[in-house]
Amino acid sequence: MPVTAGDIDAVCELINDLCGICLDASKSYLIESRLGQIVEKHGCTSYADLVQKVRRGTDASLKNQVVDAITTNETLFFRDSYLFEALRYKALPELIDSKEKTAFPTRLRLWSAACSTGQEPYSLAMTLAEMIPDVNRWDIQIMGTDISDAVIAKASRGWYATHEIERGVSPERLQRFFLADGSGWRVRDEIRAMCSFQRQNLLEPLGMSARFDMVFCRNVAIYFTREVRRDLFQRIATTMSPQGYLFVGAQEFLADIGPNFAPQNHCRGTFYRPNMTNIPVYVR
Ligand SMILES: C[S@@+](CC[C@H](N)C(=O)[O-])C[C@H]1O[C@@H](n2cnc3c(N)ncnc32)[C@H](O)[C@@H]1O
Incomplete structure (x- = not known):
């Protein structure tokens, strides 16, 4: 019609x-x-x-x-590989080092905001498993959220068709992190166990109790107005540890939303550290 x-x-x-x-x-x-x-x-x-x-x-x-x-749910495993390289070679080693001096040196909290069908949080879990030799002994929680019930249900299942796997999963990772299941592949339990999924509309109050070490909020704020984007990233900053890391989409930049985030570069990848003194008290 x-x-x-x-x-x-x-x-x-x-x-x-x-x-x-x-x-x-x-x-x-x-x-x-x-x-x-x-x-x-x-x-x-x-x-x-x-x-x-x-x-x-x-x-x-x-x-x-x-x-x-x-909603547009386009996503893939290890989307924008150079951001995952920045995660792997810079942000994660820095974070793990800084954790060593804290009361909970093996605790990591990550949030994949607007995670669509789960490829992003599972890519984060696979990266952690590759980077941390005794990862099973760590206390790791990766929360995936999205506004769409349908994509959260799919993410929770952790099952992907071959054409979805072919978008970003190398043969080595397929072998290590997935099990053949019917006409597709299921994420292995040890990766699945790091991830949980729930519905969250990013326009609504963020009812997060965790202080996140890392937040991935990629390829969703591009659909919002500048004011909504600014408000969202300010509220996200309040859910993060002061030593946290924020990753946005490869085509997204936070320069226009004020001095709340300091950009850090690694090769072609940019991520951000929250600048808490610039976050207004009313959104903290
Ligand atoms: C293009 S996907 C991005 C997926 C993943 N972050 C990535 O970069 O590959 C955008 C996702 O944002 C979700 N979304 C749209 N509006 C939202 C809102 N207000 N709150 C939470 N999620 C939203 C959609 O349901 C969709 O799954």
């Missing part, structure tokens, strides 16, 4: 309210291709009718269906 010029603003406003993604009339093809089936399946007379049904909230699952359909 085509979306009319009269309906487009209502749809874009709804999407913005639900998940912060900014759309406009130039994206009507995307709205039609992703929401058209939902409009028809729920017997809506128009896109504006769908918007009203979601806003009324009488069918709780409808909101989730819209979110699942409109």
Whole structure:
């Protein structure tokens, strides 16, 4: 069903309210291709009718269906390999060194915010397993969160089709970290055990009790307005240990959101350290 010029603003406003993604009339093809089936399946007379049904909230699952359909879940294992090299050769050795002087030298807390179907948190777990010889004796928790229930369910299963494995997993890693399972591959238990998954809308308060040593928030804030991005990264900084590390997407830079993060470079990779004195008290 085509979306009319009269309906487009209502749809874009709804999407913005639900998940912060900014759309406009130039994206009507995307709205039609992703929401058209939902409009028809729920017997809506128009896109504006769908918007009203979601806003009324009488069918709780409808909101989730819209979110699942409109979000872009593109991801792969070890995405942007030079960021994983910066992690491996600079951030992680520095972090492990600095941990040695603390009360919990073998405790690591990582957060993959907007983790999609789990390739990012599992890539982090594999990297830790490669870098830390006695990793089984460490207390490691990697939390993967996303707004979409569908991708969180897939991430939790830890099962990937061969074409997903072929996007980023080397034969050595496949052998070491996966088990053949039916027509695909299952993440081995020791990697799976480091990761947990839960739903988190990044627009909502971040109910995190952990102080994260590392946060990966990649390829999601690109869909938000500058104000929402700025607010999000300020709130993320408050969930991090002062010695923490923040990784953003390869095409993302934090220079325009103020002096809250100090960039660090390793070869082609950039990551950030939070600058807590610049985070306003009201978001700490
Ligand atoms: C392109 S994927 C990025 C996955 C992974 N971080 C990576 O870089 O490969 C973007 C993810 O952001 C999620 N997302 C979109 N809006 C969100 C929001 N408001 N809160 C949490 N996750 C959101 C989507 O569901 C999607 O899985």
